[in-house]
Amino acid sequence: MPDSVLSAPIMTMAGRPVVDSLPAASTISGRIMSRFVVDSALSGRVPLADLRRDVTVMVKACLELTAGLLTGADTTKPLSDVRFGVTEWAREGVPFDAMQQAVRAGTLLAFDHLLAQAEPAEDHAAVAEVTRVFFELSSRLATAMAQAYSNEMRTAGDDSVDTLAAALMAGKATPAMARACGVRLAEGYFVFAVAFVAPHDEGESRRIVSHRTVRRVRAEVSQRCGDQALMQMGVGTATLLIPQDHFDPAEAERFVEHLVAAAHTRVRATFVSASGDGIPEAVERVHAVLDIMRRLRRDGLARFEDLSLEYQLSRPGAAGHHLTAMVDPLEAHPVLLETLKAYLSTRCTRLHTARILHIHPNTVDYRLNRIAEITGLDPLHSDGVWRLRSALVARTLGVGEQESIDRGDPDRSAPAAQAC
Template identity: 75%
Template sequence: MPDSVGSAPIVTMAGRPLADCLPAVSTISGTIMSRFIVDSALSGRVPLATLRRDVIAMVKACLELTARLFTGEDASKPLADVRFGVTEWAREGVTVDAMHAAVHTGTQMAFDHLSAQAKPAEDHLALAEVARVFVELASRLATVVSQAYSDEMHAARGEAADAVAAALIAGNATPAMARACQVRLAESYFVFTVAFVNRQILSRRTVRRVRAEVSHQWDGHALTQIGTRTATLLIPQDHFDPAEAERFVEHIAAAAHTRVRATFVSARADGISEAVARGQAVLEIMRCLRLDGLERFEDLSLEYQLSRPGAAGRHLAATLDSLEQHPVLLETLKAHLATRSTRLRTAHLLHIHPNTVDYRLNKIAEITGLDPMHSDGVWRLRSALVARMIGVGEPESADRGDPDNAAPAAQAC
């Protein structure tokens, strides 16, 4: 017969709330141990005491979930406990079929235990409530077991794929290794190098979110090496349209919740190590020039070549030596080139009046002999800045700071 506490009805059986009529944990855990664990190969790999502890924890979580469904309380904690137990069993090699069978057996035992206490003539409302709750219980447990098992298997495959990616990047991947990890090597890849801007490190949750976004975008075909500050993504060429690159990078930035710098090059499987090094060099150029988003390698190929060590680069870098005594002008030049020589955007970036920008650019032209307001001068100054900041000229002094965190130039010049 139903009682109530406030406005929430409590269904009783034999004078007790249904949640109090559930069987003891030991009643179910003993059967689960004998039927599914002791006779399996699992007992040879994991001590029985550990197995017993895990089974008891799982049964306790399932009974707590059942009780909360009867009382209407929040079921998130016992569901999380079930998910944890499924993940642990999956790591030990328990199949998903065995897990479903064990859960079904435990659920059936709990249902039979409750039904045996009922008096049909008096407890028909309680029996109806038991039937309703156990239908919901079966649905929830089936869902959480399947999802947790699938996630763990996906994570395991991801770890194997990560090992292949690391080997490709290091230049020592072999077909045998790829087959052992169940990864099919492509003949050639688009190699993305990505830097996460304005974040000291990515949290583990954010890394997982970025990884999931990459997997979603390329249907699991991409190989990844994602760190807390940078990422290398290897996408088979037959699964990638370069026209989608910008959209892809935008999705990565959204998943990471931060700005990114990215570039990509094409490479054969045996040339990925060199491609990664080239991409990292382009990212450094982007950092120095304060460029965000995606920059295709071919669009910065000249800057890349200028950044290579050599006498020509050192001579080019020396073009800006005359601005050493004018740090505000040098900072203005960097900002002007970062805005692609747009006067108003430069003023906005530096928080100064456009006329002040004009004045400073004229001073730069006067000191260097190169006019930053004309295309020829812009090209020479930009090239000199690349050579200087990448390090092929004079060593960069420590007080120049990090372009990512540089403060706007002072108002005065």
């Protein structure tokens, strides 16, 4: 939204629509930061940069709510934003009275800003209506904040849900455990694996996810999938168990986009469906696919069926060793190996390959013939293309290498990246 809230006018003050006279969000947030927050319990709990952003978001939500009350517009979204902000602060350990004082200070600043523009002799009715609106504003803010804070405190005091998630993923959950934490075990789940990727990540490093990122992702999952969705965090990853009746797989791409927005970073994600007793196997499978995405340097959402061939080729066995051996002779010819990768990535289009490599198409033909001579597989025929592609996938995934994949942390063997 813009820095100041603009909506359809319903009353005027000093000849100007009242809603257009609301102060800029930056003005109020700046005054709160300089006059109040720096001396309150907020600043001791929340990093200054995060606090400045949080205060601005809260002020904008309150201004949107004020504009909605002045014009009769829908106030659902700004109230939701206020609850989210309170929940964030509650998770940081900010006392409720500190939140109340910050919001009250901002509300009074906005109210005084409007009254200062009134014409004493002409705007009696407008002043009375503005006063009524701000009484209603204060009431709604108090209710929304109290609800959000109490809900978060109730949730934070019980870690049994996380215990249940771990037990389900290990195949050890019981109905009694679920009842104890108010969760109804579903007959089937969508099992998601999500990795959070640092901006500088080239596909090999893991990242340590900050507590704020974890909270934002948890809140997003709860909002999109309900409180029956379960989540367990690894190092740089999350495993989600979403009841099948709480999630539409056709909306998976949009769901991942919301996770990206919540995490403020790129993600890799994949999912499969599983029955209750099939969750442990499904968890192993999705994290194996997540590791494949890391090795192939793919971001975003990849459905399991999209990488089923790569998944199968990544399984240990004689077939994988045989496939990788097919292209081993090209190790001594890196230019040919580069040409083969470019050729396969362009759907075997020689002209496109030539453009990518900045060479003449005849040079591409010569190199493809050399690949056929060295490997015995002709990249100009469908059978040779299929075998060469499979061999390169197996080689990229390191089939046969002794590399452990820790559940919830497919980037285990790499050095840690900077936290979010």
